Amino acid sequence: MPSIERLAAELSASAGAPIELSRPNDAAHGDFATNAALKLAPQRKLPPRELAQELAATLGLLPAVERAEVAGPGFVNLFLTPSWFGEAVAEVLAAGADYGAGCVPAAERARIQVELVSANPTGPLTVGSARNGAYGDAVARLLRYAGHTVSEEYYFNDSGTQMDRFRESVDARRRGEEPPADGYVGAYIDDLAKLEGDPVPHMLTAIEASLERFRVHIDSWQKQTAIEQEIPEALKAVDTYVEEGATWVRTTAHGDDKDRVVLRSTGEPTYFAADVAYMHHKLRDFDRAIYVLGADHHGYVGRLKAIAAMIGGSSDRVEVLIYQLVHLLRGGEKARMGKRSGNVVFLDDLIDEIGVDAARWYLVERGPDQTIEIDVDLAVEKSRKNPVYYVQYVHARTCGLFREAGEGALVGAPPPATLAPEERDLIKQLCEFPAVVKDAAERRSPQAIPTYAIRLADDFHRFYHECRVLGVEEQAWRLGLVRATQNVIARCLDLVGVEAPERM
């Protein structure tokens, strides 16, 4: 059990009531604080401050607690002993690289598919897909770290109008002709024209290369034509009816705002018919299916949930994560993105400009609900100020300390009689990591990781500045603290797909 939870449990047992702990911003408010008295006051029918006094007296007797004070409307502020801090560090060291991992109980661990990116292979990935990849992959990494079995899948269209137009554009180029109306243009079309055969597999190879470079690994690739084979069978399992010659699925029976056509009056299946067939796949092979879609697809949530309810028995087995769009600014002007308009920034261009680390950090750092604007002209300049380097520098510094300390240096020791404020802050920050990961995983909010990592980096840099590590009496103790920080910061970086450099 993480040290904060354990402390909370001890406090609760001692007080005879549930105690939740929070971290005050102000050091004068103690190492931890609890609002338990405020919550209990109504049911105990006592003034909050009076209850807080009793609570403080009880909690003050615990070995982990140096002193307990009442403050404000009825908060109890707790100051902890060095031995508590020592145990906390020992726990982080014992867990090593897995500190905070596996927060999901064995019985609740699930097989989860995260379907991400899934852009039509009609061109290189854009920065819009980059956000999908960065967000979806970070969610996948979090769920995996939490204890689930996660598979990342890319679904691609390999037939249909758009793909025909794409193939025709490449063929036209090969014949030295202009592309058809609404065709695709760009340097990549010229490159594809130089290769033999169907351009779609070539494009997919390039997309996979871009994703690998972006550190997004796709476990499986699902082609739409294979799914389409299963449409007739799949439709038998859902509630359909025929009207005006077309076949409809009664998605409104499960919360959708209108029923959806699956077979046109011509008999041709719609795109949504393939979604129905694909849903069978997902719910057959996985306990839970997660879609990662741009905000322009938010209208799909209702129908996907509806067919999940029909096929999988519950709409809860499907989750649709929506992220807001990425807009481009050029010289302060908003530019509409589109592959066919040629007005687009490719993922590879973004990586060339600012690097994988800055790009992934930048795209995950903002919550999915936030629209992102990238000023192409400022991207490079901004990347130099990207907080990712501030966080990576922590890792480089810890590595430097161990290089200097040498192979045989003792790492970890009991705490000294008094701790510097910077040491206390750093340790408390480390203790919060398990709760941060758990919360981020549950809420599918990977942006919590960069936010936390910056706070941790802040505490480490301050510690490094104020507390000499090597060649002092507390060296072994402080090296333990450095190792613990190194483990946690490396994990944070990995969870968002950023490298942890040994030198900078």
Next chain:
RNA sequence: GCGCCUGUAGCUCAGCGGAAGAGCGGCGGACUUCUAAUCCGUUGGUCGGGGGUUCGAAUCCCUCCAGGCGCGCCA
């Protein structure tokens, strides 16, 4: 018209029931030191407006305003 998302410091954004935050920018300091890609100080906010729920609201509910994105027998 209906639906989803957003509105917090000059800028970009975290926080989403418990004592208003970070980065960047601005201003002023700290390298003979385990990496200054660092640190310290300072500047800066009626958390879009108005109601409500609560001991307590940036956070939950209602409403209004502003912006983004959607509402095909397209893919």
